[in-house]
Amino acid sequence: KIDRTVMSWLCSICCKQKPIKLAMIGLDRAGKTSLTFLLKSEIPVFITPTYGFTSHDIPMKFKNYQISIFDLGGSATIRGYWDMYYTEVHGVIFVIDASDTKRFDEVRRCFQSMLGHAALRHKPILIICNKYDLEQCTASNDIALQILNTPFDNNPFKIIKTSVFMETDDVLSSGLMFLLNYIDRNYNLMCTDVQTKENKSKSLQLKPKSITLQKQRVQLDLEQIDDIDGSDHESNSDEHPATNFYDRPLSAPLQYIRKYASE
Numbered sequence: 001k002i003d004r005t006v007m008s009w010l011c012s013i014c015c016k017q018k019p020i021k022l023a024m025i026g027l028d029r030a031g032k033t034s035l036t037f038l039l040k041s042e043i044p045v046f047i048t049p050t051y052g053f054t055s056h057d058i059p060m061k062f063k064n065y066q067i068s069i070f071d072l073g074g075s076a077t078i079r080g081y082w083d084m085y086y087t088e089v090h091g092v093i094f095v096i097d098a099s100d101t102k103r104f105d106e107v108r109r110c111f112q113s114m115l116g117h118a119a120l121r122h123k124p125i126l127i128i129c130n131k132y133d134l135e136q137c138t139a140s141n142d143i144a145l146q147i148l149n150t151p152f153d154n155n156p157f158k159i160i161k162t163s164v165f166m167e168t169d170d171v172l173s174s175g176l177m178f179l180l181n182y183i184d185r186n187y188n189l190m191c192t193d194v195q196t197k198e199n200k201s202k203s204l205q206l207k208p209k210s211i212t213l214q215k216q217r218v219q220l221d222l223e224q225i226d227d228i229d230g231s232d233h234e235s236n237s238d239e240h241p242a243t244n245f246y247d248r249p250l251s252a253p254l255q256y257i258r259k260y261a262s263e
């Protein structure tokens, strides 16, 4: 009987899956949510802009880990909340719309501000140049020169190019494996770091931010009302014929952020 108890105790320790958390970030419309669905082996249909964040479990088997991705909204008002996640994630997936050259300056600013964040030091970054099916896309080595022209001394990184509409699943998987293998090799070191910072941020940083969330929500709603007359964010509604401004779940993701922030 003792043997069985000891065995089940050992099993509960050994079989417990360890979490690997990744943040998916990048400008709005870069394709983050679509790529997250591909990583879940689901076909992205009726994707709507992300207001706040959604958490996705990735059903792949990788050693004894449970992998999840925080898919964060990329619109300007939400970008200020990205750093709330930097402390607890083990790695970042940074998505760039390789066809949208007009926004490369904006991408560069976002990327550099992300790199400068102390909570991301030494964490691996997968850079995805997405929308490779589009004619006007820029080659990934040009993007590396134009956008990512920054010293990466503190972060191991890999750049890949993908398209949600072409066969790039292998490339996407190899990019994900780069992150996972690096995190696995450094897990103990990284987890101590993640947990220490997590506790610190819960007690110090999250409370003041959670107070401003309600204001942000109101601001977002006002913007969306303005958007009815034709915002650029909604201008691709032709691509989502079954969804429109009214049936999108507007408030849910930000409520999740509020809940998350107060935990």
Ligand SMILES: Nc1nc2c(ncn2[C@@H]2O[C@H](COP(=O)(O)OP(=O)(O)OP(=O)(O)O)[C@@H](O)[C@H]2O)c(=O)[nH]1
Binding pocket: 026, 027, 028, 029, 030, 031, 032, 033, 034, 035, 047, 048, 049, 050, 051, 072, 073, 074, 075, 130, 131, 132, 133, 134, 162, 163, 164, 165, 236, 239
């Ligand atoms: N042509 C092309 N379109 C894509 C690709 N990936 C995504 N899209 C389209 O780009 C639009 C935005 O995709 P999303 O996945 O919602 O982008 P997002 O980065 O999650 O945007 P936010 O949630 O607003 O931050 C959608 O219309 C997608 O169908 C791609 O590889 N090629």
Ligand SMILES: [Mg+2]
Binding pocket: 032, 033, 034, 048, 049, 050, 071, 072, 073, 074
């Ligand atoms: Mg999204």
